[in-house]
Amino acid sequence: MFDSKIVMDALIAGDESRLTGLVQNALDQGVAANEILNQGLVAGMDIVGEKMETREMFIPEVLRSAKVMGIAVKILKPLLVGDDLSGKGKVVIGTVKGDLHDIGKKLVSMMIESAGFEVYDLGVDVSPEKFADAIKDKNAQILCLSALLTTTMPMMKETIDVVAESGLRDRVKILVGGAPVTQNFADQIAADGYATDAGSAAKLAKKYYSKSFN
Numbered sequence: 223m224f225d226s227k228i229v230m231d232a233l234i235a236g237d238e239s240r241l242t243g244l245v246q247n248a249l250d251q252g253v254a255a256n257e258i259l260n261q262g263l264v265a266g267m268d269i270v271g272e273k274m275e276t277r278e279m280f281i282p283e284v285l286r287s288a289k290v291m292g293i294a295v296k297i298l299k300p301l302l303v304g305d306d307l308s309g310k311g312k313v314v315i316g317t318v319k320g321d322l323h324d325i326g327k328k329l330v331s332m333m334i335e336s337a338g339f340e341v342y343d344l345g346v347d348v349s350p351e352k353f354a355d356a357i358k359d360k361n362a363q364i365l366c367l368s369a370l371l372t373t374t375m376p377m378m379k380e381t382i383d384v385v386a387e388s389g390l391r392d393r394v395k396i397l398v399g400g401a402p403v404t405q406n407f408a409d410q411i412a413a414d415g416y417a418t419d420a421g422s423a424a425k426l427a428k429k430y431y432s433k434s435f436n
């Protein structure tokens with residue numbers, strides 16, 4: 223049986239060798255990569271968030287957990303493949319301006335890539351203009367925006383506005399996500415779609431791509 227608690231504890235402690243050992247062990251015992259990701263790593267990161275809020279953990283410790291999470295996710299990456307898509311679409315993704323959170327965005331990027339898309343990940347703190355330029359340069363059909371802070375959510379709307387002002391709104395579907403983002407907010411800012419997690423973001427990208435561009 224998979225003991226997600228010890229994985230969560232190693233992530234919270236930021237213990238790289240213990241965490242990678244536990245992840246590898248679980249895989250060797252036949253535990254599904256998705257289960258390790260969601261019940262171990264993502265759940266562990268939620269506790270990190272709670273501890274950050276109650277000041278039981280501070281930024282350097284949170285960063286250490288974030289770093290070891292990235293290392294553990296790399297072990298899982300080849301096993302998190304989705305079903306392939308014929309006829310590759312292009313996706314531009316990034317975390318909006320002012321926001322430095324990238325773990326969730328990287329997971330979304332990975333799952334979308336696994337679904338057969340060509341993904342251009344612009345990183346974090348990405349300005350609306352940079353998003354618009356990348357849509358044009360890469361000829362992308364889908365734009366994915368991530369925001370983890372309530373204070374950076376309005377930047378999603380600004381990005382959509384700049385994309386529209388650049389004359390690109392009709393040729394790109396815009397999907398949004400991140401912990402504070404909701405379907406209601408997505409509707410308010412006239413995004414085309416909202417996804418709660420990386421798996422549903424990949425599904426949504428596939429749905430829009432096959433509906434609108436094939």
Ligand code: B1M
Pocket residue numbers: 264267268269270271272274275281284285288320321322323324325326327329330366367368369370371372373397398399400401402416417418419420421423
């Ligand atoms: Co920050 N932080 N942080 N932080 N941080 C949160 C978000 C917070 C909720 C913690 C808390 O107080 N409980 C809080 C926000 C409060 C709010 O706005 N309401 C917060 C704060 C306040 C801050 C600072 C302001 C702290 C400070 O400096 N005083 C600061 C801001 C810096 C900035 O961005 N300008 C800050 C800094 C940091 C670190 C740098 C230390 C670090 C980030 C490191 C990194 O990313 N490389 C960090 C971390 C790690 C967190 C928490 C603990 C974990 C985030 C995470 O990685 N989760 C977070 C608490 C929490 O969210 N529980 C917190 C795991 C990840 C897999 O989930 O990112 O939600 P998530 O992604 C999911 C979905 O949301 C979705 O799919 C993903 C996978 O399933 N999704 C998408 C995400 N993007 C999507 C895009 C899509 C679709 C789905 O497009 C279609």
